[in-house]
Amino acid sequence: MKETAIIYCEGKFGTMDGKTANGLVRSSRNYKIAGVIDSTKAGMDAGEYLENVKNGIPIFENLDSAFENLPRIPDQFVFGLAPSEGLLKNEERNIVFQAMENGLHIVNPLHEFLTDDEEFMNHAEKCNVRINDVRKPPAKKDMHLFSGRILDVRTPIVAVLGTDSAVGKRTTSVLLEEALLDMGLNVAFVATGQTGLIQGAKYGVAIDAIPSQFMTGEIENQVLRAYENEEPDIIIVEGQGALSHPAYISSCGIIRGSRPGSVIIQHPPKRKNLGDFEYMPMPSIESEIELIEGFSQAKVIAITINHENMSDEEIQDAVTEYERDLKLSTSDVLKHGCGKLIESIFETYPDLKNKQKKALYN
Numbered sequence: 001m002k003e004t005a006i007i008y009c010e011g012k013f014g015t016m017d018g019k020t021a022n023g024l025v026r027s028s029r030n031y032k033i034a035g036v037i038d039s040t041k042a043g044m045d046a047g048e049y050l051e052n053v054k055n056g057i058p059i060f061e062n063l064d065s066a067f068e069n070l071p072r073i074p075d076q077f078v079f080g081l082a083p084s085e086g087l088l089k090n091e092e093r094n095i096v097f098q099a100m101e102n103g104l105h106i107v108n109p110l111h112e113f114l115t116d117d118e119e120f121m122n123h124a125e126k127c128n129v130r131i132n133d134v135r136k137p138p139a140k141k142d143m144h145l146f147s148g149r150i151l152d153v154r155t156p157i158v159a160v161l162g163t164d165s166a167v168g169k170r171t172t173s174v175l176l177e178e179a180l181l182d183m184g185l186n187v188a189f190v191a192t193g194q195t196g197l198i199q200g201a202k203y204g205v206a207i208d209a210i211p212s213q214f215m216t217g218e219i220e221n222q223v224l225r226a227y228e229n230e231e232p233d234i235i236i237v238e239g240q241g242a243l244s245h246p247a248y249i250s251s252c253g254i255i256r257g258s259r260p261g262s263v264i265i266q267h268p269p270k271r272k273n274l275g276d277f278e279y280m281p282m283p284s285i286e287s288e289i290e291l292i293e294g295f296s297q298a299k300v301i302a303i304t305i306n307h308e309n310m311s312d313e314e315i316q317d318a319v320t321e322y323e324r325d326l327k328l329s330t331s332d333v334l335k336h337g338c339g340k341l342i343e344s345i346f347e348t349y350p351d352l353k354n355k356q357k358k359a360l361y362n
Helices: 016-026 046-051 063-069 090-101 118-127 169-182 194-199 212-230 250-258 285-295 312-326 339-348 350-361
Strands: 003-008 031-037 076-079 105-108 131-133 157-162 187-191 234-238 262-267 277-281 299-305 329-331
Touching (some): 003 016, 003 090, 016 046, 031 046, 031 063, 076 090, 090 105, 169 234, 169 262, 212 234, 212 250, 234 250, 262 339, 285 299, 312 329, 339 350
Parallel strands (some): 076 105, 105 131, 299 329
């Protein structure tokens, strides 16, 4: 049985800064999600709040309320916020201590490593609980430099990139992986952020916590592990940030390390400014495609839409516009599924369609 987990996301569930909680509510292979803590949405169903479809995951006002109403105390406490500074506030420290005192192990996705904090480690020992610092990188002696072995990989590699952070790259990657698996293909997914790792990705690294010297090599190593261990038909690599983003270099390392042959690009048409940098205007989808194709040897083969602040009519208008003007298949995977993405992948890699037919026949 999966261990159960409660996710802390005070005031931010359903927003950019709540993307770790949002992702775990949508999909989690590691844990059965028992509930979410966000007092501003207490009493609601998490799935209904995110996507208007109930999933039976309740939202609680606080930890005490969760403990009172759940049939049993969860096994894990996941800090589900993803602030750009990646640090705990004083009141959040106290919440983590409370969770430990109730016997919950701690899953920490922040840049602040609790295993380096003497107070947290003493408390963990006293409460007999574990702390998992998801973003904590290996020792430098155990990191990988770029080897060039990625150049010998012949399996199709598709990266899901975007025009900003928190636009749904991981969500699209996971849904696409599931859709291709359902079609009988052997799919390897390489996560590049903390949420994908918490969700249970078998391969991956929190790329934004890796020193730049090792970024490319660490991504290459994870793709090679997936390639050698799984012998997959296709490898999907999750993107981070955006290649054009002035504050992040993750996309550069991901492109250089994984050497994708194709890219799916995710874009929020109604977002006017970069999410964490409101003084910076969003790039256009056209400029990001040009930048990606100029920087890499990959071709953008499809567009996916983040429908934040969009009506169904506006989504359809954006789909029509991009397909007409950019000649690229376009879809909102949360509303319309991954069918168009798969058609684009099969068109780019015809052998995959043949493998899929063989898998279905067998």
